Amino acid sequence: MAIDKAALVREQLDETQQGWLLGPRDVKKDKYIDLWIVVCKKEMVKWVMYSLLIAFVVIGVPIIVAKMMPKHKEPVLLPDEYTVxxxxxxxxxxxxxxxxxxxxxxxxxxxxxxxxxxxxxxxxSAPDLGSEVAAALAAASLVFTEEDTAYSTKLVKAAKTAYRFATESGQQAPYSSGNQQIARFYNSTGYWDEFIWASAWLFYATGNYTYLSRATDPRVYHNANASFLKRPDSRVFSWDNKLPAAQLLLSRIRVFLNPGYPYEDMLKEFHANTDINMCSYLRQFNVFNWTKGNFICSNLQPASGK
Incomplete structure (x- = not known):
């Protein structure tokens, strides 16, 4: 068995003696920089400088560029006659x-x-007013569905009652018809648009497809003159015209619920009308006359006869 005599001798030497024989160990020393107040490692100072440079490029440069760009001030528009x-x-x-x-x-x-x-x-006989009441109650019921279920149910029940009165009261005529006390202020021109309006809201409130069937009945659509291509004045939502909002509600049903047959054909028609209506509000299509203050001029019937 061979014995390493040098190893035996090394084990018998203490640490100091081994240092004399083997020489000093290579130890890598850190470099420091004196910053007057504190002494830091050179590596740390280098990383801090790199971080500041990156922050300046990412944050500072865009701010400087934004401030150097010329600012265009909007001209102050004088009030036009309509605004006054x-x-x-x-x-x-x-x-x-x-x-x-x-x-x-x-x-x-x-x-x-x-x-x-x-x-x-x-x-x-008040099909227009009754439908308005039914729509309002049905819409309100949705607000309280989670917070007050009992009250929401009560509103739905009242909406159904008003809807039955509006749609099943026999001889149909606007509630202002033949009543000068009402006609002086709210001379209603029809009620078929209110039928669609109330039916749409009751479908939202109840999920009952009977109301959707009524809203998408082609006969109701025809009687309401619901095509915006035929009646440009019906593009504006008002107290006497619920078509724009009703067709928007029904378009939402088509987009999010997609009930399909037999409702799809009429819902598609409502959706197309809504697209046309939205575009008509853009000035570039020249559907309405516009004031200098960017108001649309329309020929809506005022609520008051005066």
Whole structure:
């Protein structure tokens, strides 16, 4: 058996003696930089400088470029005649709504704050008004579906009752027909658009496809003159015209629910009309006349006969 005598001798030497024989070990020393206040490793200073440079390129340069770019100030548009007239009308309204005259014509406020006699007008046929009430109740029921289920159910029940009165009350005629007290202020021109409006909201509130069938009935569509291509004035949503909003609701049903046959054909028609309607609001298509203040001029029938 061979024995390494050098190894035996090395084991008998202490650490100091081994250092004499083997020489000093190579130890890599860190380099430091004196920054007057503190002494840091050179490697750390290098990484800090690189980080600051990157931050300047990523954040500082875009800010400098943005501030150097020329800014275009929008010209101040002078109010046109329509804007001036609107402001005067609002001032008149604010002055009149606190009038001492005890009637709705001069005093517009919440019903619960009214302290003057308000006689109730009865009607045996009010398809437009009844449908409006049904739509409002059905839409309100959706708001309380999660927070107050009992109240939401109550609203749906009331909406169904109003809808039945509106659609099944026999001889159909606008509620203002033959009643000058109503016609002076709300001379309704029809009720078929309100049928579509109420049917759409009740479908949303109940999920009952009976209401969707009524809303997509081609006869109702025809009677409502629902094609925007035939009646440009029907593109504007108002108290007397619910077609734009009703067709938008039905387009949403087609996009998100896609109920298919037998509703698809009419829903597709509503969707196409909605597309046309949205485009008509863009100035480039020249559907409406525009004021200098970028308001659309329309020939809507005012709510008041005055």
């Amino acid at each position: 007239a609107l402001r005067l009308a609002l001032e008149f309204f604010n002055a009149q709504k606190y009038s001492n005259n005890p009637d709705d014509e001069y005093c517009w406020q919440r019903p619960e704050d009214m302290n003057y006699p308000r006689p109730v007008l009865t009607s045996t």
